[in-house]
Amino acid sequence: MERREFLKAAAGTAAAAACGVYALRVLTAKGMEGLGGEEPPAGRRWGMLVDLAKCREGCTVCLDACRSENNVAFFGDPRIDIHWIRKVAVRKQVGGRTEEKEVLLLCNHCDEPPCAQVCPVQATYKRHDGIVIVDQHRCIGCRYCMIACPYSARYFNFRDHEDWPNREHARRSHGVAESCNLCAHRLDRGRKPACVEACEALGPAALAVGDLNDPGDPVAKAVATRSVKRLKEDLGTRPKVYYEGL
Amino acid sequence: MSDPDAPPRPARGRRLLVAVLAAAVVLPLAATVLAHAFSTPEIPFLERPEGRCLEGTPFVLENAAWMRFHHWEFLRWLREEAVRYGRRGVLTLNKCRECHPSRAAFCDRCHDSTSLTPDCFGCHYYP
Numbered sequence: 580m581e582r583r584e585f586l587k588a589a590a591g592t593a594a595a596a597a598c599g600v601y602a603l604r605v606l607t608a609k610g611m612e613g614l615g616g617e618e619p620p621a622g623r624r625w626g627m628l629v630d631l632a633k634c635r636e637g638c639t640v641c642l643d644a645c646r647s648e649n650n651v652a653f654f655g656d657p658r659i660d661i662h663w664i665r666k667v668a669v670r671k672q673v674g675g676r677t678e679e680k681e682v683l684l685l686c687n688h689c690d691e692p693p694c695a696q697v698c699p700v701q702a703t704y705k706r707h708d709g710i711v712i713v714d715q716h717r718c719i720g721c722r723y724c725m726i727a728c729p730y731s732a733r734y735f736n737f738r739d740h741e742d743w744p745n746r747e748h749a750r751r752s753h754g755v756a757e758s759c760n761l762c763a764h765r766l767d768r769g770r771k772p773a774c775v776e777a778c779e780a781l782g783p784a785a786l787a788v789g790d791l792n793d794p795g796d797p798v799a800k801a802v803a804t805r806s807v808k809r810l811k812e813d814l815g816t817r818p819k820v821y822y823e824g825l
Numbered sequence: 826m827s828d829p830d831a832p833p834r835p836a837r838g839r840r841l842l843v844a845v846l847a848a849a850v851v852l853p854l855a856a857t858v859l860a861h862a863f864s865t866p867e868i869p870f871l872e873r874p875e876g877r878c879l880e881g882t883p884f885v886l887e888n889a890a891w892m893r894f895h896h897w898e899f900l901r902w903l904r905e906e907a908v909r910y911g912r913r914g915v916l917t918l919n920k921c922r923e924c925h926p927s928r929a930a931f932c933d934r935c936h937d938s939t940s941l942t943p944d945c946f947g948c949h950y951y952p
Binding site for chain 2: 619704706707708712714715716739743746747749750751752763764767768
């Protein structure tokens with residue numbers, strides 16, 4: 580055999596071997612679009628409406644539902660406890676007297692999220708549908724987002740925790756930041772967030788989630804027609820959590 | 826027509842020596858590469874349930890050998906799809922768990938023998 584012919588044959592064999600490794604049939608798809616999941620409808624913009632007039636004093640159903648759905652850590656130590664949604668007492672002067680009101684606080688899913696702007700690794704980012712979400716796979720635990728968030732809605736996992744109530748869903752390990760993600764995993768599958776579902780099951784339905792870009796959506800209608808407020812609107816973060824009766 | 830100023834060609838014996846040395850380097854390498862390319866990897870100790878992977882879903886995983894060496898790329902792609910773009914399908918780590926319930930038998934044996942410590946399981950449940 581000529582040397583040229585030998586080299587040609589050798590190169591051909593090597594190329595065939597290299598291609599063979601990657602040309603194996605991996606998946607037989609009856610519909611390839613089902614592989615990574617459905618493409619979510621474009622142009623959605625999730626928002627939440629909290630009706631404080633319906634919210635019951637001292638009720639913690641949504642808080643508990645969030646904890647058990649998202650495996651949010653609770654250590655019993657207020658310095659390191661994590662709350663995706665929490666209740667705070669807000670005092671305000673009305674005339675001569677002081678009124679106290681319980682207000683639900685959660686991540687406001689700002690349209691201009693300061694947490695996403697400061698994140699050095701793009702672990703925190705705003706999704707195409709407006710949800711501000713932490714990708715814990717990328718988070719390096721620098722806690723810039725906690726400093727940037729004007730609503731103190733961000734928490735850090737100072738420790739690992741043992742509780743794992745919802746084993747179908749991930750928990751967070753030590754060293755990453757987290758906050759409410761509006762139950763993105765449920766919204767993507769067409770379900771309501773855990774807090775909304777729990778509040779509706781209880782009766783008052785003080786919480787509602789909807790597409791603000793859809794004019795027919797009850798939440799979008801309420802935001803457009805009723806008297807709603809957002810928190811710290813002067814900061815220009817343009818939150819998507821609206822409060823009625825604040 | 827040879828150039829009279831050109832350096833003399835090396836002696837026949839020296840050329841042979843060079844050829845033998847080159848062959849000594851190239852042939853074992855080529856043999857290893859070709860052996861790997863044509864061998865079907867045998868990893869008999871992984872847990873293998875009955876039936877085909879993901880039967881009953883819109884797609885069926887055909888090639889276990891590919892999955893063995895590329896599952897991490899595949900899972901990472903699925904992760905990016907779900908976390909970054911909100912495209913969540915039936916395929917999740919939980920889905921793997923349905924047929925391969927034991928992490929020790931399905932994941933850890935290979936990871937241990939290759940001394941890899943993926944940090945999936947700190948946050949994702951896989952007993």
